[in-house]
Amino acid sequence: MPAVDLNADLGEGYGVWSLxxxxxxxxxxxxxxxxxxxxxGDPSTIRRTCLAAARGxxxxxxxxxxxxxxxxxxxxxxxxxxxxxxxxLYQLGALDAFAQVAGTEVAYVKPHGALYHACWDDRVxxxxxxEAAIEYDPSLVVLGxxxxxLLAEAERIGLEQxxxxxxxxxxxxxxxxxxxxxxxxxxxxxETVISRMIRLLDEGSLTAVDGTELRPAVRSICVHSxxxxxxxxxxxxxxxxxxxxxxxxxxx
Numbered sequence: 469m470p471a472v473d474l475n476a477d478l479g480e481g482y483g484v485w486s487l488x489x490x491x492x493x494x495x496x497x498x499x500x501x502x503x504x505x506x507x508x509g510d511p512s513t514i515r516r517t518c519l520a521a522a523r524g525x526x527x528x529x530x531x532x533x534x535x536x537x538x539x540x541x542x543x544x545x546x547x548x549x550x551x552x553x554x555x556x557l558y559q560l561g562a563l564d565a566f567a568q569v570a571g572t573e574v575a576y577v578k579p580h581g582a583l584y585h586a587c588w589d590d591r592v593x594x595x596x597x598x599e600a601a602i603e604y605d606p607s608l609v610v611l612g613x614x615x616x617x618l619l620a621e622a623e624r625i626g627l628e629q630x631x632x633x634x635x636x637x638x639x640x641x642x643x644x645x646x647x648x649x650x651x652x653x654x655x656x657x658x659e660t661v662i663s664r665m666i667r668l669l670d671e672g673s674l675t676a677v678d679g680t681e682l683r684p685a686v687r688s689i690c691v692h693s694x695x696x697x698x699x700x701x702x703x704x705x706x707x708x709x710x711x712x713x714x715x716x717x718x719x720x
Contacts, residue, residue, distance in 0.1 A: 471715030479517035488693030504559035507533035507541025
């Protein structure tokens with residue numbers, strides 16, 4: 469069995485509002501996708517998240533988004549590529565300031581929500597994200613879905629790529645995520661989630677909603693922090709993977 473990274477979206481509170489149990493998840497995951505203030509996260513939340521990640525030896529990644537606080541970054545936006553590049557660059561710089569104060573660094577970049585989905589198929593959006601990343605720090609790794617334009621553009625421009633799979637989301641026959649508006653898009657049963665991920669790492673196969681067998685590359689597994697029972701699911705997944713002989717290590 470191979471080694472794999474576990475990541476989660478963290479720092480997604482804003483002001484007096486909290487979302488997810490970041491402290492508990494940081495004791496389980498090896499990489500933290502930290503919100504940079506455009507879909508969630510405020511300066512003090514970002515600072516706390518970076519400090520906690522650094523204390524736990526968890527790698528920090530920039531979870532960059534469209535500027536969409538009211539929609540939690542899950543609404544598609546038509547933004548010119550040059551402006552999108554600068555939006556991503558701005559978020560990288562903001563997060564890196566707090567990472568450095570915490571004694572660590574931003575190691576990778578991962579789009580969030582609607583931007584993630586745009587970068588899956590749209591080369592222009594994907595290129596804007598990776599251009600911002602390489603301008604800021606050519607050592608950044610790009611985390612995204614296997615077979616996406618995002619990873620293709622990262623390879624083209626000379627950035628390291630890391631493929632991820634979502635443990636708690638269903639997949640369509642073409643290898644995309646089932647829309648959250650559809651029933652069954654988010655998986656809550658821990659046994660189902662764990663068995664799917666162990667099979668993926670053991671056999672290289674993941675079953676889509678219609679029974680199609682997908683074969684995505686995977687270096688990282690994501691568990692959403694806002695999924696009900698996320699901490700228990702992540703802890704159970706890590707324990708089961710380790711019991712199966714899978715090493716749990718950051719990809720960067």
